[in-house]
Amino acid sequence: MLIDTFGRTATDLRVSLTDRCNLRCTYCMPEEGLRWLAKPEVLTDDEIVRMVAIAVRELGVTEVRFTGGEPLLRPGLVGIVERCAALDPRPRLSLTTNGIGLARVAKALRSAGLDRVNLSLDTLRPEVFHTLTRRHRHHDVLAGLAAAHEAGLTPVKVNAVLLRGVNDDEAPDLLDWALRHDYELRFIEQMPLDAQHGWRRDDMVTADEILRRLSARFALSPEAASVRGSAPAERWLVDGGPARVGVIASVTRPFCRACARTRLTADGQVRTCLFAREETDLRTALRSGASDQDIAERWRVAMWGKKAGSGLDDPAFLQPPRPMSAIGG
Structure with missing residues (x-):
């Protein structure tokens, strides 16, 4: 098992398949994009499947x-x-995606064995979508959502980031829209993972603000803590349920004590935390003939050194060198 010194067990693996993206979200990367990983640096399909197999068979990963x-x-x-x-x-x-192109492959992914999707959509207004992403692809995201639902990739979860003065007035409208389409909406506090390092705590729309805005239109009752488990989202029943809305408050309500995640980057580095500044190279071992058991042991050692928390509340906190697009959400 992937156990750390604080008694947490990682059973949830996030696998980044590429650092490339076809959007240029303002809170993630500059308009011109980033220097992408060269093809030889990226794990091959066979290497990814082998790493997932090691995680599942040797290390107890279930998600x-x-x-x-x-x-x-x-x-x-x-x-x-x-x-x-x-x-x-x-x-x-499961799959986390911006939804562009999902309409073409949703059925194929479901047939291949994908269970569900998380899809990012921050606004219902096409013009605001362009402001946020620098692309005119709002209609493609909506089509991807509909295709995912029709293909049975459910529950379809929609992730939304609110930016002050841009789309922070849309919280109730987003929830109303999600309820009507049978999507589960989750708001995510903006995190210090942008390539530009322009994040400022004072600019962030907090979980408390989001909940106040939602409560002006909906009756929210907190879901029992026992139901949440290690999930990052706190969830509320909407108007008595069964519909729910979630808030992932990584900054103001950190959930590090219950973290059950381990991460593998597209170039084969293990990360113990989204905000970690250190990585453990498994790609070199993989390509040097290491056995599954040896790679698993290296992974265990990496996770044993996981820190107690993200450090976001530490005045000396420094953003990780890699932005979110290069880490994997």
């Missing part, structure tokens, strides 16, 4: 989430999903 960048840009995505779904024991498989 695997494919992320990016934008994972739909990975040419071998459907095949990777199919091969991981064939593992014994079979992990639950």
Whole structure:
């Protein structure tokens, strides 16, 4: 098992398939993009499947989430999903995506064994979408959402980041829209993971603000803490339920004590925390002929050194060198 010195066990693996993205979200990267990883640096399809197999068979991982960048840009995505779904024991498989292109492959991903998707959408207004992402692709995201729901990739979860003065007035409208379409909405506090290092705590729309805005239109009752488990989102029943809304408050309400996640970057580095400044290189071992057991042991050692928390409340906190797009959400 992947156990750390604070008694936490990592059973949830986030696997980044690429650092590339077809949007340029203002809170993530500059308009011109970033220096992408060169192809030889990125794990091959076979290497990704092997790493997932090691995590599942040797280390007790039960949940695997494919992320990016934008994972739909990975040419071998459907095949990777199919091969991981064939593992014994079979992990639950999900995908975090911006939804562009999902309409074309949603059914194929479901047939390959994908269980569900998380899709990012910060606004219902096409013009605001362009302001946030620098792309005119709002209609493609909506089409991807509809296709995911129709394909049975449920529950379809929608992740929204609110930026002050840009889309922070949309919280109730986003929830009303999600309820009507049978999507589960989760608001995410903006995190210090942008490539520009322009994040400021004072500019962030907090969980408390989001909940106040939602409560002006909806009756919210907190879900029992026992139901949450290690999930990052605190959830509330909306108007008595069964519909729910979640808030991932990594900054103002950190959930590090219950963290059950481990991360693998597209270039084969293990990260113990989204905000970690250190990584453990497994790609070199993988390509040097190391056995599954040796790689698993290196992974265990890395996780044993996991820190107690993200350090966001420490005045000396420094953003990790890699931005979110290069880490994997």
